[in-house]
Amino acid sequence: MNHEFYMNLAIDEAWRYQLLTYPNPAVGCVILDKNGKILSIEAHKEAGKAHAELKAVSKALKVLNPNLDLPQNANDLHEFICQNHQGLLKGASAYVSLEPCNHQGKTPPCAKLFSTLGFSEVFIATKDEHKLASGGVEFLKDQGIKVHMGICEQRAKELLKPFLKWQKSSFKFFKLALSLNGSAYGKIVSSKASRTYAHALRSKLDLLVVGGETIRHDRPILDARLAQAKAPNLCILSHQNLESFDPNIPLFSVPEREIFTSIPSKAKFIMYEGGENFLKAFKDELDMLLIFSNSNLNTLENVKLDLKLKPLYKGFLENDTYGFYEIIKS
């Protein structure tokens, strides 16, 4: 198989954790042994946890030596591996969607990990333009590792778009859940896996933006219970005062929740949730749409607005399809 095949595996894996890594970028990594056998396909999953490279390296070592008892904590894991790798990954190669980091951040640098373990080749989809973390390519080359740049670069850049937006200013996306025939109404339309992913996203947000109409009509709690995680702070956009809402609507009883009536400037990672009207009102402010489509046809009215979309990634969550889309401005 060609290099694109392996890099696509890395990028696809990274997309599965897209946005969940906030404020870090989504990154994927595939490791092949010296004979070209795939040992691991991993991704960075959450800020503070192992980078994709460390995750993939530890999985690969575990495949080669199932008796290895690896520490959980990312720093301990990095150190343990550097001391106990037994040369198992000598001559291995890695495909990484982003240039490996070269600085001591929350975790030790991944570029050094590859050289310590004796990797012979590293394939990188795109450079890290982030000043602090960059320099991985030069470091790897200095250590005598063959480095190949630009495999699937376009896809890797698409993967980084949310990260680049929230680094620079803010990233705003709209979550829409549809039936296969385009209705946004009715009872729960998404699979358990889709709803769990959506709850995990909520728990990472700086802010969840909803409309007064939805709140009055659905009386939601808007928490992250399916991911067993922290409920997001809210911004309620409404023509009416907060005081006019029924205080028994569950979302008002979530502990430690801040509720705003306009978007505070410190919020950098923002999700909008709603239906047709809310999307119509805010479509020009959005960086992306996240659309879930289930597998049923029904007799309900569809969402109607003219939007040409460019899919950046599509995947599956049980019977649902979901996609990240950019709006094509005409």
Place this chain on the structure above:
Amino acid sequence: MNHEFYMNLAIDEAWRYQLLTYPNPAVGCVILDKNGKILSIEAHKEAGKAHAELKAVSKALKVLNPNLDLPQNANDLHEFICQNHQGLLKGASAYVSLEPCNHQGKTPPCAKLFSTLGFSEVFIATKDEHKLASGGVEFLKDQGIKVHMGICEQRAKELLKPFLKWQKSSFKFFKLALSLNGSAYGKIVSSKASRTYAHALRSKLDLLVVGGETIRHDRPILDARLAQAKAPNLCILSHQNLESFDPNIPLFSVPEREIFTSIPSKAKFIMYEGGENFLKAFKDELDMLLIFSNSNLNTLENVKLDLKLKPLYKGFLENDTYGFYEIIKS
């Protein structure tokens, strides 16, 4: 990676040619070298052409020896490989979605191919219940090859469903092309890749079934020009006589086309094309739906009918998503 990973690659590849192999089953095959490196991921693409196993073996040999000048014709290819394999695939393993054939059909048996080339392991998702072709497992075992059955068996059985239906009686499916918000109307809604696949399907059909309403309204030609292939015979279901249609509607001018007004019993592979009303009228006769969804929202009415669907496979064709669905009878 586990066995399921490789078998899923084989099954996914087979789905890309689903229905195009009529009257043969869709089959996929992945080959790893003796060290576990992926050499090829292939599928059976068309009746009369190489089986998936032969296709994958020839691709794998070409990877290992790019100078090999392989013949096109499947029989010649099989013979050439048996004589010129140079032991390159000794110790290799194969993942096949269906038990390799064991009889001389249009092409020589694939089970024999694996043993001649010195494969050491063959992973098979599901048995071939077809009396003539079966026996591959026993043959492989007799040759001292390790055989593992039942990897991803559920998915492999789903892959075979159309084949089992047209073998037994007939296979009827409905093609529907939707926007992301569920409208079936308006101008071309599908990507070039989707339309090319749909045209390739048309060229393999015994019969394309359409309604009088569509013909009057769209004045289509219903040919297979995007696949540069043979236009299908038609069945026009209408309350009115064929004579009442405008004879200048392009579909009537396709050379060598037979046009029926009811489904002839000899037709075993049948596609319905139409919109909401046509689907409503015939949904109880269908074995599957093939639904294309593009990536745009518009302001048109959606298709409205209550159908709970179970996706068997979903894939992408450029910016479109498409899926094969079974109807869940409630």
